[in-house]
Amino acid sequence: MPVGTQATVKGLRNEALEELGAEIILANTYHLYLRPGHELVHRMGGLHKFMSWDRAILTDSGGFQVFSLSELRKIADEGVRFRSHIDGSEHLLTPEKAAEIQLALGSDIAMVLDECIETPAPRDKTESALKRTTQWARRARKYFLEQQECLGDLKQWQFGIVQGATFADLRRESAHQLLEIDFPGYAVGGLAVGEPHEVTCEMTAEVTALLPKERLRYLMGVGKPEQIAEYVALGIDMMDCVLPTRAARHACLYTSQGRVLIKNARYAQDQNPVDPNCTCSVCCRYSRAYLRHLFATGEFTAAVLATHHNVHFYLDIMRQIREAIEFGKLAKFSSEMRARYAAGPA
């Protein structure tokens, strides 16, 4: 899932996303609540209409902002009190409020508010964050079901989020508690935020072992190209990551041959496409030398083209994974990807 925090995937028009085959994108509750405001979006006919995107949208709850904006918020059992990073105003985000905002936005999948903490984290801190996340999930679910009752047939799905940092038993406990609450889909949160990749995999495996295969299992905020197939092999169905879009803006291109840091002087006269094996419209038309020049001169087309390529590359990885699964070759594909990226920049 390409990430479009502010109701846009940075650097791409929706036409491009459609052409690239994106079926679902992410948007963010906290950010859209602050600006332009969920009520405004609701009045404009909902997020899909507002941003002119009729494919699926998943809205993150603001739980990640508990982690990333840690200096601007205070957590209590009631919810999270944020000081706006835009104008300093204070806002209380409760599990109910986060659900309400997402209902107003009208996303297809809403996430419950969770407390995402850094890893590694001490056990007592993890336990209290986990306890709170479960309580919040319960409250969010209750609110959501009441609204559903009250408003009739709601198409939106609500997902719970497993926490527990790097403690296997706490991860299992979290999963069990969420299963008890009963969600149509489950996410694994609070990973890839500091711990080694092997630990990310271990924790993911602990959780997917407990979550039902018939329901969607979503690993939040991952990953690097070479890690994606591994997560799928562990039972993950959905992922989102800012890496393809952010790295693109920072001149890092992902290719079939590894990373290409396109600003490097070595590409100044390179007439080859970014990735000779890529079929995206950027690789079909432009050279490495030209892309490097666009970055060197600070043209925003640089970011546009790079983002287009990277998102194509990521979505193509997913297409290849589906194909590999059909042919029973997922493990082989996964190890090939790891080998390709082991060497570092191409």
Add this chain to the structure above:
RNA sequence: GGACGGGUGGGUGAGUGGCUAAAACCAGCAGACUGUAAAUCUGCCGCUCCUUGCGGGCUACGAAGGUUCGAAUCCUUCCCCGUCCA
């Protein structure tokens, strides 16, 4: 011809006796980025040597001399550039 002002590292531009191989910014080179406060952030950026150290040597603030223990900073002469006056 005269009166002022000014010449600093690839660029812009601080510095007006020692803490200055010389601020800051830009350019250049390299790196990081994982539910986006990110078109962001970090490191290097005169040459050279080694035992790679808050190490040694050399060169450097228009040029050449001088004063001083010590000069980008003070003095002298010269050369450039800008503005104004004739």
